Amino acid sequence: MKPLLTIEELxxxxxxYDRGLRRREIVALAGMDLTADRGQVVALVGxxxxxxxxxxxxxxxxxxxxxxxxxxxxxxxxxxxxxxxxRLAGREIVLLPQSVDYLDPLAxxxxxxxxxxxxAGHADPRRVAATALAQRGLGDEVLKRYPHELxxxxxxxxxxxxxxxxxxxxxxxDEPTPGLPPAEVATVLREFRALADDGRAVVLITHELGGAxxxxxxxxxxxxxxxxxxxxxxxxxxxxGRRLRHPYTRTLWQALPANGFHVPEEDRC
Ligand SMILES: Nc1ncnc2c1ncn2[C@@H]1O[C@H](COP(=O)(O)OP(=O)(O)OP(=O)(O)O)[C@@H](O)[C@H]1O
Ligand code: NI
Numbered sequence: 150m151k152p153l154l155t156i157e158e159l160x161x162x163x164x165x166y167d168r169g170l171r172r173r174e175i176v177a178l179a180g181m182d183l184t185a186d187r188g189q190v191v192a193l194v195g196x197x198x199x200x201x202x203x204x205x206x207x208x209x210x211x212x213x214x215x216x217x218x219x220x221x222x223x224x225x226x227x228x229x230x231x232x233x234x235x236r237l238a239g240r241e242i243v244l245l246p247q248s249v250d251y252l253d254p255l256a257x258x259x260x261x262x263x264x265x266x267x268x269a270g271h272a273d274p275r276r277v278a279a280t281a282l283a284q285r286g287l288g289d290e291v292l293k294r295y296p297h298e299l300x301x302x303x304x305x306x307x308x309x310x311x312x313x314x315x316x317x318x319x320x321x322x323d324e325p326t327p328g329l330p331p332a333e334v335a336t337v338l339r340e341f342r343a344l345a346d347d348g349r350a351v352v353l354i355t356h357e358l359g360g361a362x363x364x365x366x367x368x369x370x371x372x373x374x375x376x377x378x379x380x381x382x383x384x385x386x387x388x389x390g391r392r393l394r395h396p397y398t399r400t401l402w403q404a405l406p407a408n409g410f411h412v413p414e415e416d417r418c
Pocket of ligand 2 (some may be wrong): 201323
């Protein structure tokens with residue numbers, strides 16, 4: 150069986166015009182490879198600007214109009230072209246966006262979750278919405294609240310609830326945990342593990358390598374728009390990191406708490 154998602158040699162560049170009419174091409178992705186199969190959580194890690202969000206957006210056809218894309222993206226073995234995307238995006242393949250602005254600030258959580266249940270074709274959106282939220286520890290009292298009345302972790306759980314209403318098979322989660330307290334991070338990560346254990350594929354884009362190592366089956370490391378290494382989590386946690394080949398991956402290893410939190414100069418904020 151073909152893996153659910155295969156990305157090979159994905160390249161994305163942007164055309165920009167400087168003052169005057171000088172045309173400039175900016176290469177943002179220079180060769181990304183990633184494979185995710187059913188039952189797997191694949192963590193995609195890399196510094197800010199490495200190209201993680203662009204990879205997810207390329208899969209879903211969400212790149213801006215001045216972007217040019219090449220390389221191969223296949224879903225269940227078939228190329229993902231414009232026609233396939235119309236069928237898959239938002240149904241079989243969903244994106245959990247990096248920004249929580251995705252929620253409507255003026256509508257209650259109940260209304261928004263019921264709407265996604267309705268769009269997913271459920272006959273009884275009211276019941277389905279309440280049940281799906283309850284499964285994630287969000288009781289009926291949450292239904293009447295507005296987005297600003299939720300904690301960061303609750304917001305993330307609502308977004309996961311909405312994104313998974315239509316029973317997607319591939320979930321691309323773009324930075325689902327920044328700014329959350331550790332207990333909330335653990336809850337959100339467990340949720341992704343459970344989605345994969347149910348037979349889906351999850352691509353987890355994250356800066357938080359430590360958490361990702363606990364739930365991922367595979368770690369894909371990207372740097373400057375390229376996939377530089379694909380390893381099992383144990384490559385970070387065993388053998389003193391000796392299985393990690395690329396210098397950037399070694400710096401990630403050194404930044405892990407167990408190895409002294411050493412952060413390279415260029416990544417310091
Ligand atoms: N519309 C655009 N026009 C030009 N360059 C862009 C555009 N969108 C993204 N880029 C560039 O592409 C590169 C990759 O961006 P991307 O958002 O994928 O990074 P990222 O790995 O998701 O970073 P972060 O961890 O900060 O979210 C960056 O250098 C960014 O400046
Ligand atoms: Ni991003």
